[in-house]
């Protein structure tokens with residue numbers, strides 16, 4: 387499929403965790419590229435202004451990604467509201483830091499249930515709709531920490547590594563249905579969780595030395611990569627982990 391004009395013209399997307407942070411930037415970038423977007427978050431209050439600013443092209447839905455039935459309803463809403471579903475960005479994520487040996491079971495369950503379980507629930511709910519699209523796309527948010535473990539982030543690193551493995555299996559299984567499945571793996575971004583990390587001076591002093599360009603990325607730089615993975619230019623990109631990290635190493 388080759389697209390002309392706005393890169394996502396005529397397409398319909400669902401973005402989870404779009405109330406703030408990177409999900410919000412991705413939803414904004416998609417609408418700017420002509421896409422109709424259903425943005426989900428547990429609280430939709432933060433999405434109301436954005437949805438009202440794009441009448442007929444944006445909708446806000448309250449949905450917890452840990453709830454499989456809520457994900458079924460979310461995908462159906464996109465289908466019914468905008469007459470189809472082409473792109474799903476499974477972006478909702480949480481982090482609960484703490485040493486692995488004493489990490490509370492509730493913290494582990496919340497991170498795995500949201501970061502991995504949310505991706506699984508989105509995939510299961512979306513595939514029956516995406517297989518009717520001429521070019522279905524699933525984009526799962528991972529992190530550079532999936533492949534670069536750090537102390538104090540056992541649940542987060544494990545959840546994102548699992549998302550990458552899950553994504554690669556789905557890519558193999560869903561290619562025959564015309565659906566590509568890729569990961570978008572941000573590095574240290576001055577938005578959302580990354581901004582919170584920078585607010586801790588001791589932690590940021592450690593990580594800033596790991597960035598080749600000496601700066602954090604922006605939410606818009608991550609959103610541009612999401613537009614690429616959602617659009618016609620990435621037709622032959624499948625089962626890939628696209629890191630957007632400005633050159634990070636340790």
Ligand SMILES: NC(=O)c1ccc[n+]([C@@H]2O[C@H](COP(=O)([O-])OP(=O)(O)OC[C@H]3O[C@@H](n4cnc5c(N)ncnc54)[C@H](OP(=O)(O)O)[C@@H]3O)[C@@H](O)[C@H]2O)c1
Nearest residue numbers: 403405406407408428429450451478479529575578579580
């Ligand atoms: N920012 C970074 O530097 C960075 C780097 C690497 C990877 N990432 C990944 O990028 C994604 C977005 O992160 P962010 O930094 O933008 O985080 P954020 O600002 O904390 O936003 C997370 C979003 O997820 C939603 N969410 C959380 N739990 C949810 C649930 N159970 N069901 C539905 N929505 C839920 C939150 O909204 P509600 O609380 O209103 O539901 C919020 O909109 C995550 O997967 C994260 O792991 C971020």
